[in-house]
Amino acid sequence: MTAVDLVTAVLVAGITAYAVLGGADFGAGFWDLTAGGARRGARIRGLIKRSMSPVWEANHVWLIFVLVIFWTGFPTAFGTVMSTLYVPLFLAAVGIIFRGAAFALRGEAATIGEARALGATFALSSVLVPFFFGATVGAIVSGQVPAPPGGGDPWDSWTNETSLYVGVLAVALGAYLSAVFLAGDAVRAEQPDLIEACRRRALGAGAVAGLLAIGGIFVIRDDAPDLYDGLTSGLGLAVVIGSAAAGLLTLWLVWDRRFGPARFTSALAVGAIIVGLAVAQSPDFLPGVLTLQDAAASEDALVPLLVAVVIAAAILIPALTYLFRLTLRGTLDTEFRPIVAADRGKEEER
Amino acid sequence: MTGSLLPIADAFTAVDQSYLLEARQMQALSLGVHIPLVCFGISFPAIILFCEALHMRTGKPVYRQIAKRWSKVMLILFAVGVVTGTILSFELGLLWPEWMANFGEVFGLAFALEGVSFFVEAIFVAIYVYGWDRLKPRTHFLTGIPIVITGFAGAFMVIAVNGWMNNPTGFDISSSGQVTNVDPLAALFNDFFWHEVMHMYMAGFVVSGFIVAGVYATAWLRGRRDAYHRAALIIPLTVASLAICVQLLYGDWAGREVAEHQPTKLAAFEGLEQTTKSASFTLGGVYVDDKIYGGITIPDMLSLLAFHDPNATVQGLDAVPERDQPPVGVVRNAFTVMVFAGSAMALLGLLYLFVWWRKARLPRSRWFYRAVILAGPLSLCALIAGWITTEVGRQPWIVYDVMRTEDAVTGAEGIPVGYAALALTYLGLATIVLVLLRRLARQPIERELPEEAAA
Numbered sequence: 001m002t003a004v005d006l007v008t009a010v011l012v013a014g015i016t017a018y019a020v021l022g023g024a025d026f027g028a029g030f031w032d033l034t035a036g037g038a039r040r041g042a043r044i045r046g047l048i049k050r051s052m053s054p055v056w057e058a059n060h061v062w063l064i065f066v067l068v069i070f071w072t073g074f075p076t077a078f079g080t081v082m083s084t085l086y087v088p089l090f091l092a093a094v095g096i097i098f099r100g101a102a103f104a105l106r107g108e109a110a111t112i113g114e115a116r117a118l119g120a121t122f123a124l125s126s127v128l129v130p131f132f133f134g135a136t137v138g139a140i141v142s143g144q145v146p147a148p149p150g151g152g153d154p155w156d157s158w159t160n161e162t163s164l165y166v167g168v169l170a171v172a173l174g175a176y177l178s179a180v181f182l183a184g185d186a187v188r189a190e191q192p193d194l195i196e197a198c199r200r201r202a203l204g205a206g207a208v209a210g211l212l213a214i215g216g217i218f219v220i221r222d223d224a225p226d227l228y229d230g231l232t233s234g235l236g237l238a239v240v241i242g243s244a245a246a247g248l249l250t251l252w253l254v255w256d257r258r259f260g261p262a263r264f265t266s267a268l269a270v271g272a273i274i275v276g277l278a279v280a281q282s283p284d285f286l287p288g289v290l291t292l293q294d295a296a297a298s299e300d301a302l303v304p305l306l307v308a309v310v311i312a313a314a315i316l317i318p319a320l321t322y323l324f325r326l327t328l329r330g331t332l333d334t335e336f337r338p339i340v341a342a343d344r345g346k347e348e349e350r
Numbered sequence: 351m352t353g354s355l356l357p358i359a360d361a362f363t364a365v366d367q368s369y370l371l372e373a374r375q376m377q378a379l380s381l382g383v384h385i386p387l388v389c390f391g392i393s394f395p396a397i398i399l400f401c402e403a404l405h406m407r408t409g410k411p412v413y414r415q416i417a418k419r420w421s422k423v424m425l426i427l428f429a430v431g432v433v434t435g436t437i438l439s440f441e442l443g444l445l446w447p448e449w450m451a452n453f454g455e456v457f458g459l460a461f462a463l464e465g466v467s468f469f470v471e472a473i474f475v476a477i478y479v480y481g482w483d484r485l486k487p488r489t490h491f492l493t494g495i496p497i498v499i500t501g502f503a504g505a506f507m508v509i510a511v512n513g514w515m516n517n518p519t520g521f522d523i524s525s526s527g528q529v530t531n532v533d534p535l536a537a538l539f540n541d542f543f544w545h546e547v548m549h550m551y552m553a554g555f556v557v558s559g560f561i562v563a564g565v566y567a568t569a570w571l572r573g574r575r576d577a578y579h580r581a582a583l584i585i586p587l588t589v590a591s592l593a594i595c596v597q598l599l600y601g602d603w604a605g606r607e608v609a610e611h612q613p614t615k616l617a618a619f620e621g622l623e624q625t626t627k628s629a630s631f632t633l634g635g636v637y638v639d640d641k642i643y644g645g646i647t648i649p650d651m652l653s654l655l656a657f658h659d660p661n662a663t664v665q666g667l668d669a670v671p672e673r674d675q676p677p678v679g680v681v682r683n684a685f686t687v688m689v690f691a692g693s694a695m696a697l698l699g700l701l702y703l704f705v706w707w708r709k710a711r712l713p714r715s716r717w718f719y720r721a722v723i724l725a726g727p728l729s730l731c732a733l734i735a736g737w738i739t740t741e742v743g744r745q746p747w748i749v750y751d752v753m754r755t756e757d758a759v760t761g762a763e764g765i766p767v768g769y770a771a772l773a774l775t776y777l778g779l780a781t782i783v784l785v786l787l788r789r790l791a792r793q794p795i796e797r798e799l800p801e802e803a804a805a
Contacts, residue, residue, distance in 0.1 A: 054480045057432050057472040061465070067439045068465040071450050072458025079451025082443035086762045093440040094775055100433035101779050104426055105786050148451065154762065297455030300532040304459050312466040319473045319496070332480040 003302040007073040008292055010309050012278045014069055015137075016271045018062035020177060023170065023270065025056050027178025029099065029126020030171065031201060032119065038112060042338035044182075045119065047194050049106070049339060051185040054332040056103065058323060060096075072305050076148045077285045077295035083151025084144070085136050088158050092132035099125035106339075115339065127171055134170025138163035141277050142224035143287035161223040165216050172212050173270050176205035180250065180266040184259035188328075189336045195257075202254045202262075210247050213273065226287055230280025239279055243272030361527035362757035365448060369765040370756055373445045376769040378741070380437050382734055383776050387431035389733065391471070392505050392554030394424050395497040397562075397589060401581075402491055412577045416585070418482055420562075423790065425479045430783060432472065437772075445765075449748050449758035452529055456521045457511045459534035464507035471500035505554070506547050513542035516740070517611055518749045541611060545604045546740075552597040553736070556695065557729045559590025564726035565791060567719040584712070587722065590729075591699030598696055602655070608743075609656035612750065613665035614674065615743035618681040620652055622666045629653050629664040634690065637682040645686075676745040684738035691732035695725050 028048045035041030071078040082089065102122035109115035135158045139145060142162035146152045157163075183198035221228040230236045246269035253262035281287050285295040296302065326332050367373065398420045405413035439461075443450050474496040481490050514520070520537030522530050566583035609616045616622075621637050622629060629652040635645020650660035657664075667675050698721050705713045712718075744750060748758040 054476040057429060057476060058469065060432060060436070061469045061472045064436060064439055064465045064468060067443070068458065068461045071443060071454040072462055073455075075454030075458070076451045078443055078454060079447040082447040082450070083760055083762065086444050086760065089440060090444060090768055093437050093444075094771060096436050097433045097775055097779060100429060100436075101782065104429035105782055149448070151447070151761065154764075297458070298530075298532050301455035301458065301534055304534045305462055308459060308462045308466070312462075312469075316466065316469055316473075319470055323473045323477060326477060326481070331484050332477065334480070 003299055004293055004296040006306055007302050011069045014066040016274045018066055019274050020267045020270050021059040023174035024177040024181050025059050026126045026130040027174030028052055029123045030175040033123030046338040050334055074295040075297055080148040081145055084157050085139055087154050088132040088135045092129050095125040095129040130170040130174050131167040134167035135163040138166030141227050141281055145286045147289035161219050165219045169212050172209040176209040177266050179205050180262050184263055188330050206251045227280055236280040239272050239276040243269050361523055362753050364756040365759050365761050367759045370759050372765045372769050373759050377441055377445055384434040387427055389554040389557035390427045391501045393558045395501050399494045412581055416582050421479050428475050445760055446758045447760050456532050456537050457514050460507045460510040460538050464504050467500040467503040470496055509547045509550055510538050510543050513546045514540045516750050517542040518752050545607050549600045549604050552593045553733055555593035556590050557733055559586040560729040561726040562586040564723040567722040571719050591702045594695045594699045614670050617667045618676045618678045618743050619685045621678050621682045624668050625666040627663045628661050637679050676743050681743045684735040687735035688732050691728045
């Protein structure tokens with residue numbers, strides 16, 4: 001293992017964590033968006049808020065982690081990606097402002113109008129942000145980013161079939177993960193009707209995401225043949241099969257109402273897709289134009305970065321474990337309350 | 351790297367970008383939105399934890415009420431800070447890709463460490479705020495400590511990068527612009543790092559102290575003077591008053607460091623055209639078209655301030671070619687605003703501390719409380735003006751004497767569109783946050799039982 005391999009592994013691990021944890025939070029926004037009118041959607045919206053409140057900041061910080069490793073570990077590739085894909089990335093960034101602010105502040109809404117506006121902002125941006133991030137990933141893996149220096153076309157680079165497809169897939173995967181996680185949270189909240197509602201959503205979204213993943217193979221075959229080869233041979237194929245197996249296992253676990261283990265298998269299924277994409281294009285960072293080796297910073301920079309990551313892991317793993325344990329045990333849970341708006345002043349005791 | 355005419359200065363070529371100024375303003379806008387939140391991130395957890403400790407020590411419920419209520423504000427501000435901080439990370443790449451591509455590996459380590467502390471902060475902010483009444487009091491207090499440490503550490507790392515931009519070390523550069531011999535630790539602990547960190551750290555306490563005190567000074571004027579409001583006024587006001595006094599000393603230190611390492615920037619502070627022995631200092635006034643109008647000129651004072659020697663020679667702007675000079679008007683006027691706002695707050699702080707020391711009570715004049723209310727916005731002015739001073743004073747360099755801002759900028763089209771979109775977004779965000787914080791302030795205070803059961 002060289003320093004480049006290790007930093008690549010750290011970067012892929014970071015993207016995977018963000019795709020799973022951040023993705024689930026975006027997915028929650030998708031369910032908020034599709035929950036129906038103010039009255040009908042009130043209970044599921046309440047569950048979503050209760051589930052996300054203590055963890056969304058920590059989940060979001062994975063994005064910062066990814067950016068930092070990206071620009072420190074692979075500065076030239078970072079420069080080119082940013083110079084090419086600035087349109088989707090800027091839109092995602094603006095979406096993040098709207099989403100974060102609307103979520104943090106919706107609890108303070110005083111009127112039904114305010115609550116609706118904030119809720120809609122949160123939900124809509126929760127769908128747009130993963131789409132643009134997905135499209136960015138799609139553009140990179142399908143070889144749309146040219147060799148440094150400079151950048152490629154700001155529009156054509158991410159509006160090819162693969163980019164748009166990965167964008168849609170990102171939204172679907174988030175929705176799927178989120179439904180599985182929410183079903184488990186509904187059990188903890190002891191709300192039988194919500195357990196069923198989330199279970200139905202998890203099954204439906206699982207089926208859709210699975211079909212999309214399979215159908216996508218054909219999109220990629222026509223649009224990005226190199227990526228297709230990577231995903232259908234060797235290690236890439238093994239990872240793809242692993243993802244499919246974990247996905248099927250999740251469907252069965254959810255069907256059987258075993259949401260605890262399903263949480264992990266669904267995360268595995270989604271994580272494997274990210275790992276699969278990375279494996280498929282290895283040893284290239286930008287397919288066909290820039291290898292990981294050439295994109296990487298010098299060893300003088302990578303080694304201190306790796307040391308920092310090890311120190312970070314020593315601090316973060318116990319801290320994250322503590323947070324997730326408190327969360328899953330329900331210690332940080334607030335009282336379950338549907339979001340019906342106009343109920344301010346009764347804001348729950350935290 | 352203190353010389354200004356090293357050949358490496360031309361190692362990079364300018365990017366074709368008609369909207370460099372707009373790109374800079376877009377970055378400045380995002381920083382301007384984020385920095386006040388950083389102030390709260392740096393100091394508010396410490397203040398809150400201090401209140402919780404007071405409660406644990408004295409058993410008085412009022413301190414717990416304060417800590418709990420403020421921790422909710424802290425959570426909102428942290429959440430908004432998370433998103434505005436994310437925007438900044440994106441902009442580093444979106445607006446300055448050439449800078450990142452060439453130097454990302456040099457200063458990236460600091461950002462990696464900053465990312466870690468941000469992460470730890472996010473984890474414990476959640477545990478702390480949602481853990482009230484759920485965790486044992488002692489455990490709860492302990493979960494607050496990482497927030498204090500990481501709030502400081504995060505700012506520390508980001509400022510290390512800014513210090514590096516002003517005082518770049520830890521790499522060599524070839525005449526073709528290749529960055530070699532990277533030493534990230536040397537870059538991290540550059541010469542500018544210490545005074546910038548301490549100056550910003552104190553600013554954190556000044557800003558959040560005066561803003562929070564201003565909220566309760568308003569209540570005080572409206573006649574709400576119970577134990578809760580009294581404590582909630584005295585604690586931040588004392589913190590801010592002490593911090594602003596220390597800040598004057600740090601300001602002097604920072605000024606001397608700039609004089610030594612960035613003489614051109616110092617010349618811009620004062621609008622000093624020519625290199626001068628025993629240079630005079632003009633207090634106040636407005637700089638328009640190469641001249642300061644108004645203000646009081648004190649002979650030898652600039653030499654005395656910059657080098658602690660009235661006969662010292664201060665380098666003027668003319669020591670470097672015009673294309674290497676910063677826009678003096680902006681720098682000078684921002685500097686004046688910072689100095690005036692800082693001095694006014696220091697007077698207020700000293701008055702408060704004096705009354706407290708001699709009479710052990712709060713001042714009685716209503717004007718005092720009005721001044722405290724004013725000190726909140728004033729502290730923000732000083733903060734932003736201070737950053738404008740140092741960052742516009744850094745121009746035209748993004749990496750001082752090494753890479754120009756015009757070499758670092760993106761070649762992307764549509765910067766004005768992005769700028770307008772972001773400005774509108776932030777305007778909306780600011781409006782919503784202000785409305786909601788005001789509303790939070792109007793909520794009834796939670797009652798605390800004197801002896802609350804451990805959860």
